Amino acid sequence: MAVVSALISLWAAWEFLVLADKCGAHTPRFSVLGAVLLLHLASFFQPMQAGTALTLLALALFLLAVFRSHGERVLPDAASSIFCLIYTGYTMTTFPLLLARENGPSLLAFLLLVVWAGDSAALYVGRSFGHRRIAPILSPNKTWAGTVASMLGGVLITALLVAFSEFLVGHDITLLTFPGPLWRWLILAVVINIGAQLGDLAESSLKRGAGVKDSGDILPGHGGILDRMDALLIAAPLLWYAQLLQQF
Numbered sequence: 001m002a003v004v005s006a007l008i009s010l011w012a013a014w015e016f017l018v019l020a021d022k023c024g025a026h027t028p029r030f031s032v033l034g035a036v037l038l039l040h041l042a043s044f045f046q047p048m049q050a051g052t053a054l055t056l057l058a059l060a061l062f063l064l065a066v067f068r069s070h071g072e073r074v075l076p077d078a079a080s081s082i083f084c085l086i087y088t089g090y091t092m093t094t095f096p097l098l099l100a101r102e103n104g105p106s107l108l109a110f111l112l113l114v115v116w117a118g119d120s121a122a123l124y125v126g127r128s129f130g131h132r133r134i135a136p137i138l139s140p141n142k143t144w145a146g147t148v149a150s151m152l153g154g155v156l157i158t159a160l161l162v163a164f165s166e167f168l169v170g171h172d173i174t175l176l177t178f179p180g181p182l183w184r185w186l187i188l189a190v191v192i193n194i195g196a197q198l199g200d201l202a203e204s205s206l207k208r209g210a211g212v213k214d215s216g217d218i219l220p221g222h223g224g225i226l227d228r229m230d231a232l233l234i235a236a237p238l239l240w241y242a243q244l245l246q247q248f
Contacts, residue, residue: 002096006040008225009092012233013084015215015226020080022210026073031064032081036089043093047100054090058082088226091233094240101243103177106165110178111239113161114154114189115196115231121153122146122197139204147197154193158185188242192235199234203227 013036017027035057042053065078098107126146134142162185165176178185203226207215214223 001099002040002044005092005095006037008229009036009040009088011225012092012229013088015224016084016088016206017080019206019210019212019215020076020084022212023076023080025076025080026069027077027080027084028061028064028068032061032084035061035081035085039085039089040093044096047097050090050093054085058085061085087233091237092229094236098236098240098243103179106176106178107239107243109176110158110161110185110189111192111232111236113157114192115235117153117157118150118193118196119231122150125149139201142197142201142204150197151190151193154189154196155186158189188239191242192239195238196231196235199231202234203230 010033013033014029017029017032020027039050039053039057043050046053061081062078065074065081069077095108098104098111101107122142123146126141126143126149129143129145132144134144134147159182161176162178162182165178168175169177203215207213215226
């Protein structure tokens with residue numbers, strides 16, 4: 001999972017940097033990619049120091065922009081580089097961290113199913129019943145009907161997932177475990193769904209600002225890696241921090 005997360009993170013970072021350069025920045029792409037890779041290595045070997053690594057790498061990218069760029073380009077180059085490190089790098093480090101928890105596979109299944117079920121429900125309901133746009137400037141295809149359907153889809157899949165895990169536990173199979181009351185997981189599903197939808201809108205805004213339809217073309221008919229991961233880049237950190245909050 002650490003290797004897969006790092007590879008996806010590097011590809012998403014490259015696509016983001018291409019978008020940033022279309023908006024007028026001139027980012028040091030390979031330096032940013034190196035910082036993303038170092039962040040993943042630090043998170044893997046010293047997960048409790050990931051925040052420290054992020055700070056040091058962000059400062060390094062800032063100083064690089066100061067001495068590399070010229071005049072009015074220092075700020076956009078530094079801002080784009082540092083945000084890329086956070087947006088496509090730091091967020092992806094939460095995937096192996098989630099998997100490393102006691103019920104890690106269950107958490108990843110919960111995360112992916114909530115996001116995917118929400119996307120599917122929003123797509124079909126939005127196409128059939130969506131009339132009022134939620135953010136016509138950022139994403140003309142997003143409707144209020146699709147938004148509500150997405151949230152209900154995430155809640156429904158969560159209830160089914162928890163029920164299925166209880167069925168498995170009743171047969172002495174601990175493949176999936178969701179400790180605590182059902183209502184806690186339903187609330188968490190709503191939070192994750194909101195984060196996923198905001199992530200989708202945020203990436204749409206980035207693409208619109210760069211004047212492109214997709215972040216890339218590596219996935220025919222689906223755009224780039226960033227297009228596929230936009231919702232998870234916000235949802236995964238939310239789930240990770242929710243787990244940390246539950247410890248307190």
